[in-house]
Amino acid sequence: MAATAMNRESWFPSLALGVSLLKALFINSYHSTDFEVHRNWLAITHSLPVSRWYHENTSEWTLDYPPLFAWFEFGLSHVARHFDSKMLAVDNLNYASPATVLFQRLSVIFTDMLFIYAARECCRCVRDRKGTRDIFNRPSFVLAVLLLWNFGLLIVDHIHFQYNGFLFGFLLLSVAKHLRSQHLQGALLFSILLNLKHIYLYVAPAYGVFLLRSFCFTQDNLDGSIKWTSFSPFRLLALGSIVAAVCSLSFGPFIAMGQLPQVLSRLFPFKRGLCHAYWAPNVWALYNVLDKSLTTVGVRLKFLNETTLPQASMTGGLVQEFQHSVLPSVTPSVTVICTLLSILPALASIWWRPRGADGFLRCLLVCALASFTFGWHVHEKAILIAILPLSLLAVESREDAGIFLLLSTTGHYSLFPLLFTPAELPIKCALMLMFTIFSFAALRKLHSGRVSLLHTLEVVYLSGLVVVAVACEFVFPLSPWQQKLPFLPLLATSVYAALGVCYSFLRLYVTLLRQDSGKSKQL
Known part of the structure; x- marks a missing residue:
């Protein structure tokens, strides 16, 4: 045990330091409107009283994260004033002085320390092979690279600009606690995460069912059925107290001020439309x-009158509000129903056939992908909620490794349009290639097989992804279509990637439902 720990400590700090130095190289790179979003939130929380945080609308980028994240911004703002106090003026819109850029970039790198710690804890949850001296045959090493050097996090957080690494730190640390049967600590971490960013409600059903079944019911019959007499109300009370305490600390002040409806209206803006301006690669893109x-066919065959069609359906670009012309238009309630129906079999599976941490992690992934596939106004960056936790299964199971390769390659490529400036083209291509090549080579070697981890049709699909990438990134910008159909690369990327994401979702679902509770492998 001591030797294993020493060996792990010898390479993990190097990986963490290396990726941190890489992030520092991106300080002066392109940043998206999310940079201004978070600068504005720094200004709001620093310059205004709490009572005005969720009412302020000087900028279009209003505060729309849960209260704990607002307090996180409040804390950062007290450091930010030492860099450049002008960034904390609410009316100083689109302010991006060199000192402001430096602070915000460094704040992401610094808060990523939580993600690094969480990755280290996850690596300690996987079993390394005894007696091997080849570092690439150690699941913990491969997992560390897949997490720390994840392509999606690098470009979304450190070029595009967000704080996903900080948030994923809570998620992965929570998962690690559950893998070690430290359920109360895991529940506390996840409760904090929900109050930092509510998008993680996607995976809350997996947490709820798993904790109720595997923590509150302390004994199981041999056949895996529920033994109702083993129910522990004290454990349920402990879980409920943790959730209630965190939510009270987060929302309590706003409830006391009578502002809960206003806060919720910011958190759940259903008027934004079915799809984000850039379609996420899910079923709604298809x-x-x-x-x-x-x-188009109906208009050409004169079955439809173009002048009577909804305007958005015939425009040349991708818009948020989208009225369908032939197929029924989709409402928020429809997406909620589709999402719930898609996760119910997974929730029922871990309830009636509990499989410990392995079943929980698979159910979490199914919930994440189901919400991504069928959710309302899904952002393309949400695919990382599935890719990162799937890394833990990929280093343990050959079949899961194949699913990971398909989903990560497809999902990561779907993020390419986020970086559309010419200067970042070689950066994103190089990072994507390095991460993908490592993933394929390391996982194949780790699972000791000369046979590909992917099926023939999956290889063909990924080969087509290369063709789409070359066409969108290199051929299309030089073609005359760039002026006439500027949205075409976005459309091609979303639709082609949607096929891979939906297929990965179905394949992952199959692995969950077909497992036998008595033979399932525990992490």
């Missing part, structure tokens, strides 16, 4: 393009 195709 649905939208099918509607556009049927509309």
